Structure formats: C-alpha cells, structure tokens
Amino acid sequence: MKIITLNLARKDDLGMDYDARIKSVAEFLDKEGADIVCFQEVSFSDSQSLADDINQLMKKPYKNVWSKLSRKCKIANLAPAKRATSMKKMYAKDKNAIFTDGEAIMSNLDLIKQKTIHLHKVPNDERGRRDPHPHIVQSLDFGDIKISNIHFAANNNAHFQLEETLNKIKHDRIIIGDFNMTSAMINEYRSLWQDDYREASEFYDYVSFPADGVAYDHVLIPKKYKLKSLRTQDGLSDHSAVIIELVDL
Secondary structure: OEEEEEEOOOOOOOOOOHHHHHHHHHHHHHHHOOOEEEEEOOOEOOOOEHHHHHHHHOOOOOOEEEEEEEEEEEHHHOOOOHHHHHHHHHOOOOOOOEEEEEEEEEEOOOOOEEEEEEOOOOOOOOOOOOOOOOOEEEEEEEOOEEEEEEEOOOOOOHHHHHHHHHHHOOOOOEEEEEOOOOHHHHHHOHHHOOOOEEEHHHOOOOOOEOOOOEOOEEEEEEOOEEEEEEEEEOOOOOOOEEEEEEEEO
16 A cells, blocks of 8 residues: 655745646656545645646546645735745735645545544644644545544644544554654654554654755554555655555554
C-alpha cells in the first residue's frame, strides 16, 4: 500500500508559477500511482477544491476526491501575523477576497465510511477567531484500511491537537499529514502514541520542510503494519511530498 502526503501551500509567494506547480503535482501523482493521497492547505473555489483541479490535470485521475474545508475568512480581516501579512500583500488588489484552507484525500479505493472530527482551539492561539488554525481531522475508511488526514496548529502547541485526535479515534488508523511538529517534538510526546503506533521518523531520517531542514510531515503507523519504505519529493510546494509504503504484518 502506497500513501502520499503533501502540504500543497496556497497561492502564496513561494516564488513558483502556480499553474506550473499544480501541473507538476499532477504529473508527480501520475508517476507514483499511490493508493491514497492526502493533501493539506487545500484552497477551495465556488464548486470544487484545489485537489479536484489537480485530479483533472492527471492523465489517470483518481475516481474520488474527498475535500473538507477547515478554515475560511476574509483577507482584509486576517489577524496581524507574518503569514497574514504576506497574504494581504498577495491579495492587495482585492481586500474582500476569501481565504480558504482545508484537507483532501484522493483514492481509487472503495469508501466504506467517512467522518470529520472537529478539534478544539489550542492554547495561546494568537491568530484568534478571525484567522483560526486548521481544526479538523479528515477520517476515511476503505475497508480494513483506515486513515486520518491531519493538519495541526503551527504555534508550538500542536501536541494538544495530537492528544485530542488520539483520544477521539480508534488506534487502528493511520494518522498522516502536517503535524507542525519536528521529529524531536513527536518523540517528546511519544507517551501519547507509543503503545499503539510506530512513527516514521523512528526508521527514516528525512526532511519534509527544506527551508528549516526538518520534518513537519509525519506518519503514525498502527503496529499491524510494517513501514517498507519512505522517501520524499521536493519542488512541489514549500513542503516535500512524503511517500510511504506499508505492508501488513
């Protein structure tokens, strides 16, 4: 079973042509042929998500794209912060533009059940209600394969959302996505997950956010699986895509 996770990054100032970038993501997915793809920082338009746009660019598109909106606010109302400042600059011509962000899962597997878990606001969330942190866990069941796509808060308190997630789901699920926690932070809170999970960075030393030289994108793997391989692909976003292969024990 091959799974890919990628924080897409919205239309921001990555210094990359946006249309060319999402075309590259589509070409990358065609080449990899993963069973499940998990996206974070997915922008939404009137009728579909960025994940739908990428899927339509693929030569062999996935049968299904499940997208969930996690946060939405008017650009002019963004709370003052480094990211908000860059986004205000980006949308300078349209202060009424709506900023959207969410998660998406793509797959050809047959969906049995889906559920969205809403997480609480984390302590010391300086952005507040006008620019809320991501707050959902997107959980899908494909028969015995159960996966939760996550994007936790980026303020050194992501462990609160990790703990809440683990308290709200059964521990036979693969948890994957942008944890906004380094490998060292994941290990610091291993008491939360070590009884039921292995974590990918225990087996592979990798970087998923090249600008900082660290891994923020992780996989908690139920102990019924073995991690067969892990590799990354740069150049698609500010995050690297993380590609894993799992086998049953």
